[in-house]
Amino acid sequence: MPEPVVLSVFIIDDNETTRAILRMIIQGENYHVIGEANNGISGLARARRLRPDIVCLDIEMPDSNGLDILIEIKQTLPNTAVLMVTGNNDRATIVTAIQRGASGFILKPFNSGVVLDTLNKAAAFLKSHLKK
Template sequence: MPEPSGVSVFIIDDNETTRAVLRMIIQGDAYHVIGEANNGMLGLERARRLRPDIVCLDIEMPGSNGLDVLVEIKKKLPNTVVLMVTGSNDRATIVTAIQLGASGFILKPFNSGIVLDTLDKTVALLKPRLKK
């Protein structure tokens, strides 16, 4: 079976509806959702195995904070781009996420045009970091 074209994306979010909406928005010719997880530790384990180009990572999850998972992803998958998914506009959290290595944010509630625009801009700016 041929490898799907496009940039590979992995979604980590505890909310099933959020994952489904993101998957529907992202999946297409330019982006291929290769997997998802409903918590940070499982997401980290799967991302390490699948080695996605981009991870969409929820900040607030029970059990494992998205910022902690971000640190681990950047340690174990330094070329993977991480976009934080959040409904919060807490400036301190945003600044911390950027300092820890987040490349951008996808804000809830989702607007499909804005989500795809964020992905497109991220890929354009960070192309050298992507493995493709």
């Protein structure tokens, strides 16, 4: 029986509490949190260096717009799934994020079931593309 694939996750969010909650929910037998950043600029640099399978990316941060960071991540790491973390679920934001390559959304306030379900959907997509 093959070993289960553990996917690496990187968290970019300016809110320390949000990062801590996401880390506690995500870290487990299927996912390993390999790092985090409290702003988009340093998060982008670290994600490029660490090359995670999945990035959880806040949309609204003081130093940068997550939608712009999304473009940069997808250009540099096209095989990385990016999950947008946001309290803003207006249609224009969602459409823009999808057009720019977002793989899914974690809407605030969130719970562990929603976060893990979103991660599992992204993981299933990644695993199906890794086999090809």
